[in-house]
Every structure is written in C-alpha cells, then in structure tokens.
Amino acid sequence: MRKPEQRDLFPGALEMMILRTLKRQPRHGYALAKHIKLVSNDLLQIEEGSLYPALQRLLKAELVKAEWGISSTNRRVRIYKLTAAGAKHLQREISRFEQMFEGITRVLAAIKS
Amino acid sequence: MSWLAQLFSRRRIYNDLSAEIQEHLDERIEELIAEGMAKKDAAAAARREFGNAMLIAEDSREVWRWRSLENFAIDVRYGLRSLGRSPGFTMIVVLTLALGIGANSAIFSVINAVLLRPLPFPNAEQLADLCARSTLFDFEHLGVSLPDVADIRASSSSFSDFSPYRWSSKEISGGGKPEQIEGADVSESFFPDLGVKPVLGRTFLSSDMQPGGHAVILSHALWRDRFSGDPSAIGKTLRLDGEAFTVIGVMPDLSSTDFATDSKVWTAFSPTQEQLTARQSHNFNVLARLKPHTNIAQAQKELDTIAARLASAYPDTDKGWSFHITPLKKYLLGDAQKPLLVLFCSVGFVLLIACANVSNLFLSRGWSRRREFAIRTAIGATRGALLRQLAVESVLVALMGGVCAFFMAVWTVRGIRAILPPEIPRMQDIGIDSEVAWFTLGASLLAALLSGFVPALLSSRQDVSVAIKDGGAASGSGRGHNFLRQMLVIVEVALAIVLLIGATLAIQNFARIVRIDPGFRPDHLITMRIDFPKFRFVKVEQSTQFVEQVLESSRRIAGVEAASAGLVFPLGDAVSESTFDTKEPTADTTSSQRMTRMNHIEPDFFRTFGIPLVAGRDFNSADRRENSPVFIVNEAFARKVFGSMDVVGKRLFVARDANLPAWGQIVGVVGNVRDLNPGGEANPEIYAPLAQTRQTAGVFLVFRTKPEPLAIAAAIEDRIWALDKDRPVTSIKTIERQMEENTGAPRSQSVLLGIFGGLGFALAIVGVYGVMSYVVSQQTREIGIRMALGADREKVLRMVIVHGLKLTLTGVVIGVVVSLALTRFMRSLLLGVSATDPVSFGGVAILLILVAVAACFIPAQRAMRVDPMVALRYE
DSSP: OOOOSOTTSOTTHHHHHHHHHHHHSOEEHHHHHHHHHHHTTTOSOOOGGGHHHHHHHHHHTTSEEEEEEEOTTSOEEEEEEEOHHHHHHHHHHHHHHHHHHHHHHHHHHHHHO | OOHHHHHHHHHHHHHHHHHHHHHHHHHHHHHHHHTTOOHHHHHHHHHHHHOOHHHHHHHHHHHHOOHHHHHHHHHHHHHHHHHHHOHHHHHHHHHHHHHHHHHHHHHHHHHIIIIISOOSOTTGGGEEEEEEEESSSOOSOBOBOHHHHHHHHHHOSSEEEEEEEEEOOEEEESSSSOEEEOEEEEOTTHHHHHTOOOSEEOOOOGGGGSTTOOEEEEOHHHHHHHHTTOGGGTTOEEEETTEEEEEEEEOOOOOOOSSGGGOSEEEEOOOOHHHHHOTTOOOBEEEEEEOTTOOHHHHHHHHHHHHHHHHHHOHHHHTTEEEEEEEHHHHHHHHHHHHHHHHHHHHHHHHHHHHHHHHHHHHHHHHHTHHHHHHHHHTTOOHHHHHHHHHHHHHHHHHHHHHHHHHHHHHHHHHHHHHSOTTSTTGGGOOOOHHHHHHHHHHHHHHHHHHHHHHHHHHHOOOHHHHHHHTTOOSSOOHHHHHHHHHHHHHHHHHHHHHHHHHHHHHHHHHHHHHOOOSSOOTTEEEEEEEOOTTTOOSHHHHHHHHHHHHHHHTTSTTEEEEEEESSOTTOSOOOEEEEEESSOOSOOSOSSEEEEEEEEOTTHHHHHTOOEEEEOOOOTTOOSSSOOEEEEEHHHIIIIISSSOOTTOEEEOOOOTTSOOEEEEEEEEOOOOOSOTTOOOOOEEEEEGGGOSOOSEEEEEEEESSOTHHHHHHHHHHHHHHOTTOOEEEEEEHHHHHHHHTHHHHHHHHHHHHHHHHHHHHHHHHHHHHHHHHHHHTHHHHHHHHHTTOOHHHHHHHHHHHHHHHHHHHHHHHHHHHHHHGGGGGGGOSSSOTTOHHHHHHHHHHHHHHHHHHHHHHHHHHHTOOHHHHHTOO
16 A cells, blocks of 8 residues: 555544644635645645545545535635534644644753753 | 456556557657657667567566466466376376266255255155054154144144145046046145145135135146146146136245155145044044244153153054154155265265375376476475466366266266156156356365375475486385375275175165065066046945956956956055954064054956965955955965964954954965065965955956066056056056066165266276386386396296285275174165175275285386396486
8 A cells, every 4th residue: 555645744633734724714625725835825735636535535534524616716626614513623633733843842942052 | 446346447457558658659759750750760779768668568567467366277287287297197087087987966956955955845844744653553753643743732832733634536527538536625724734835716715614615725746737738727627536626826836755745636634523522543644843943852752751651551553652853855855865875975976086086196206207296396386386277287187087077977867767666756857057056166165175185295295306317217106105105095995895795785685675585476467557536436346346346357358367456566666554353372572452464356367466375265256245254365374373284264353344254264275475675584474365354445457468468458458448448557567577677775775876886996096006006116126126136037926916915905894894884874775785784895805806816916026127228227
C-alpha cells in the first residue's frame, strides 16, 4: 500500500486545516483547496489533489458530511460541512497541536540560546 | 455507517468521488482560462497543480476499503490464476475430490432421507411400538393380546396411551378391475397419538368405533386415484369387502415406512367381545405413547414386572411371554440403519483415500513452488500470507470438486435408488435437496482441510536463502515432506484394504446366497394370490372348492404344465407355523408344545415346484375334509422328529376343529426346501391337504409353465374371473423374481460396497504409483551416482520396489488389523460368511500387494534407464 500523501506535513495536519476551514463555513473541494492555499500564503506545498483522500477519511470517520449542491459560480459541487463530532475533534486536535507546537518551540529555543 | 451499508454504498461513494475530482479540475481550468491562459495549457496546469488524479482517486477509494476482504479476493484471484497455470494438476485434484465427495453426497442423500429426517409424526419421540416375544416362537416381534394390553394400561405409569391396530387387507369393488388393497383397522386414538391431522374431514370419533360402524379414512393416494382428489369425497361411499363405508376423512401423503400409515384405507378397530377376552390371541400390534420425559428403559422395566405378574397369573396363555417396547423411529427405521452406516463408512474411506492422494499432489506442488514462495517471502510476504494463499488454493479446488460432486450425486442418485433393496423405508423420499447441498459444501471444506492443511504447513516453512541458492538443485524434498508422503501411502493402502475386505465379504456373502440350492426348480414358475374374504366365503369348503375349480380350469391352458396351490409357498414372504405332536417320546423337553413349519397344499404341489417325493405318495382328491388327516413331511422333519427316513404310516397330531379327527397318518416324505439363508439348516416342515385346513384367508396359486410364465398370467386371470368376476388377483410374481427380491439386500450391499471398494482401490493404487514415481524422480541423482559407482540395474530396480513394498506391507498390516476390528459390525449383515474370513482377508492383501508392486514397477524401470551423466546434471 502507498503511504498517504503527507510527506511535507505531520499526520493529521491536513485534516485539521480542513476541519478549521469548514468550521467557518461549508465549502466544496476546490474552494477548500483555494482557501487553504490562499491563507497559508503558499507556504505549505500541498498538492490540491491530496485534499481528497483526507476528505474521504474525514467522511468515513463522520467528522464531516457532504452534499451535492450549487456553488456561487453556479457549478454542481459537493459541499462539505462540519459535523458536531467534527467540531469536537477539531478542538481536541488544536489543543494537542498547540501543546506539541509549544514543546517543539521550547526545544528549538533552548538550542538557539 | 455499518459495514453492510458501506459495502452497498461504496459504488455511490466512488462515483461521487470521481465526479467531484472532475468538477474540481473543470473549475480550475475555467478559472485559468478566465485569467487568460490558453485552453490546452490551462488543462495541463490544472492537472499539474492537482497532482496524479488517478493515484489520488485510488488513495481516496482506499479509505473505504475493507482490507482483509479485498486481500482475500486478491488471494482468490491469484489462486485461480495459479491453478489455471497447471490445468493438469487442477483437473486431477478436482476429479479425485469430486469422486470422493460425490460418493459421500450420494450416500448422504439416502441416509438423510431414510434415517435422519424426522418421522412425519409430530409426536414421534413419545411414540413406541409395543410387542411381545415368546420363548416358544423364534420371532422378534409378535403381537399382544387385548386383555394383556388392558392389564398393562391399568398398571403401568410410564404410558399415556395404547392404540391397538391391525393390518387388514380389503377388497375394494365397484368400478373397474377388482382390487385387493392394503388396509388397517386402527383405534380411535391412533391418529391423535401420531399427531397426524387429516387434510380433509376428520379422524375417528367414539361414535365410529361401535361394532358395525362403517366409517373409512382414505389415504391421499386412494383419494387421488378413486376420487380424483375431489374435496367433496367426504360423505361419499366406498365398497370394502362388499359393504358400504362412508368416507369421513382424507389423510395427507405420508412417506412409506412399513407401518400402518402405509395403508390405503383405515377403518375403525372395534374388537369383538371374544377378542377383548382372549388372552391367548397374541395378535395385535400396539402403538404406545409414553408420557412426556419418560425414560424408555424405565418403561421396559415396568413392562418386565407386568409380564412376570401376568405369566404367573395366567400360566396357560402368558407363560414364557414378555413385552418389549421399541421407540417408533427405531422400530420403523432400525433395520435400515446398519447397512446404510456400513455404506457411509465405506464412502467416508473413499473420501479419505482421495484426500490422501490430493495431499500428496499438494506436497509435490508445494515442493516445486518453493522458489516462488522463497521470492515472495524475500519481498515481504509473511508465513501467514503464504499459508493463506495455500489454504485458499486448497479450498478452491475442493469447492470445484464439491460442485462436480454435487452434479455427480444428482446424476447417480437414481442409479443408487435402483440398486438399494426395495424394503428400505422412505425410499421415494431419496433425492438431492438443500440438505445434500449443505452436506456437499461441508464435505468439500473438510476435504480441503484434510488434504491441504499439512502440505500447506510444510510448504510455507521457508528458509529463504537456502531455497534461492539451491535453485531447485536439491537432491530430494525435505525430510518432513518425505515422511508425510510415506505416511500417506501407508494410510491409503490401509484404508483400501479395509474397503476391499468389506466389499469382498459382502460379495462372497451374496455369491453364497445365489449358489444355495432351494430344493426345487425355480425357473418357469409363477405365483399369484387370491383372497377369500369372510363376506363371500363363509365356510372354508367354499374357498377350497373355488381353488380346485380355478386349478382345474387353468390346467387346460396351453403352456401350463402343472398347477397347484398352498397357503404359503417356498421362498415366499409369508411363513406358516403350527404345533404338532407324535406318539413317539420326544427328546425335546424345553417346551410343552412343539412347533414346526406347516403348509396346507393342493395335490400336485411337489410336482409343480419340482420338489422330489422321496417316499410314499402325494395328496389326491380322496383326501377330503371329513376323512382322517393325512400328512406329508420333509426329510428334515423325519430326521429331526423320528430320527429316521422310514416314517410313512407314523401317526401325527395337528390341531383341527373340535368335531374333526386330529390324529392322522404320514403318507409321504419329500425333499427339503431351503430358505435363502446360507449356513442355515433346512426347516422341518409338515404338509397337509388344503381340503383339510381349518381356515383360508387366501391362497397362493402356483403354475409351472412352458413359455415365459408372465406371458400366461393374463390367461390364468381370465380363468379366475370367469369363475368369479370380482375376485382380485394380487402379487403376481415369478419365483425367480421373488428370489431376486429375497436377495435384494445382500445384492445391493455387494454391488455398492463393490463399487466403493473398487473406487478406493483404484485411488489408492494411483496414490502408490504417484508417490513411487515422485520418489524415483527425486532420487534420480542418487541413482545416477550409484550407477556411476557401479551399481547394476537390477539393484536399482530392487531398491525402488523394496521401498514401495515396505510402505505397502505396512499399510496392509495396519489395514488388516483395522478390518478385523471393523468387520465385526458387519457380522449381522453377513449370513453365510465369517466376518474374519481368512480367504477374503488373504486374497485382498495379496491382490493389493501385487498391484502395488506393479505400480512401483513403472517408475522403477524409469530409474533403471537413468543415464548417470544425465542424472548428475539433473534439474
């Protein structure tokens, strides 16, 4: 089996970003990709396509749900929405991430000094 | 989402996914074009940014997959491909398993229908047959007298009910040919006890049970034939024995079990006052119903106590009598059980031999695939994965074999039904149904396990570096392999020996029966029965007169050489016995009464059958009813009772009507007539003139004919009907046919066991040959070296054959020992052959050894021809 396409990110990072983005408002795949690219200022090298396996994982875990609808550009698109479980999961993930980030920052700061 | 819903919604998910990805790309392209990019470039750019769409779709789908199941599917696909690559191997394995499983499925279809299915009576487990046995009569199953039934009913606590019943054949008239049909008189509680409800109308009520009641319940078959299945048959009239009966009910179609439920009609059992008090008439069948949760052993104990009490209270009628209770299922199906189980064992052995062969083939295949396995191991396959792969292949071939087997069973079940003896109960229920299909599936999986498990364990044991380095040039297969292979040969030979010995014993038994001299010439003889119901033949003279008229008239038919009649006939289904006494003192002091076989016959009986008259004269028309009795005895009787053949003129007593003389004279001696019972002695027998009989419910007419006897049957029937157009003629049968029926069980036993024995034998020989060939091909290098070092060809030949012989001999010894233990169970099926018959055992062993040596000979010769130079470069 192939490894998930997350070589440049730590596992779960992409999912976390998707959930965070969807928390603001439901979006379809393309809009999600565009938003993440835009917000991250292209700092993160994410293949647009890698969004989709991540979305499927979230769907399977029932953290998001999807419905076919019409986009603002009048296209038939699949719109993803955060579920209640997704919202809870996001919160937990963010606090875990922050802890981890703080830890990493401290270690890096200690080496610098 | 549950896994099941997932499985079904997966297709939709995948479709959504690809649609979504396509939309994504389209949207991006549109945007890029809007930004001013050329259409072609835009498409390429969109794809670049997106990444490998196909791979991404695949990864996305992967999320939803059920890993183990899909891996299993991959294993199956791979297994099929790998089996397809060696079609020869696959075909042989599938065929071998199909033979083994198919034989089992076919026999299972019989066992299932005859033994396993519940009786068609809801209350069957509470039902039992109550019968009597007497020290005086050599019968397992005698009837019970009604006063005894009443006493048992009054003093036992294990039973909730007793329903006496009686077979009574009925003459059905009105509309077409007169017919004699099977009937039964049953008690009011008979059908409620069985738990069988009528499909139409009702069963008997107490108002029907009064003497002179004329209610009749129809069987499904009679209702169909006589009333064309018309629901308005209820209330209509049926003429039975000349009287009008009112139809009150129709029973469902019940499978035949040689029980009172096999009847065509049921009438009310309303015993006369005499029958209710006659303790000596041990005549009635009794269906007993046990109270719920009653132990049968306990009930039997109770009956023993009651029998002892009755014997001392009524010594004249009940001394020496005991009562016996048999669960209904055992009573009806018990006799069929043993022969069927013997058959089932033998097909089980065939399957084991087939599995051993297949196991061997898997071993060889595993050995030749060890490189493939080594490579798979090297690139990361675990031993579990290899095992799984091998298991899947085993199951695949077994299932293919199972499918073939199922169709083989469908195809052969008719043949098997034709071979089985006709007295097997529920024969018409035998067929292929879902139970047989499940059994076949189970047998296939068992075969997969038996044949594939150990080879898979051995083959998956891998030492990667050795296997790859070796590159297949090893001198022989691993030690585990060789050990298992030899074990398999030994097991196969042992099983084949057991099978063959069983078959040989059965065939020998049958052959002995066929060779028995019955004491008369059975060819060109035909019998037929006419009954004399009381309503037409009030006095016994009427019936004997009728018989004489029939005989006189049919003797004039061209082609009839001789004609006679008797109450029973040699080798017939019925036996008649009587008590007798002589003036001579008897050496036999075990009982106060002396029993012997007794037949009442018309003159010319012996000439018709071809039974030699040894001394004295035959009966003639002067031996009338009112005269003093005359008797003819057979040699066995003369020897046993008088100890000499010079008995003409001796006095003999046989009970007759009170006003007629009972003591009479022996006027002749005839040769013995024997049952088809090998090893059994001829029975002592008395013959008396039919004219001097006390009663005749019916007689068997017998004719010796010049042409094929069945060709004359119609002419004889016409003569009978010319005298009485309402006289049904039944059981028209040649004596040769009767003999065939009598030997039906041993014949089918020997045919079926012969077939399965032969099958097992052939498979075992193929197995021995296969293993020896393999061993030789593995030893090619060794043989080459030996020959290069100067061993001569004979030595090589001897080496191979001795090796094969060692294995075979070990198997033979084990097989003979197992057979000695197992054939004991067959003893009751073998009438004339000892279950440890040395000729059978020795012959089979020698045959198997010879054939096994011959099977080794071909590979041995191949070994002899080995060119040392080739051998050393072998592989």
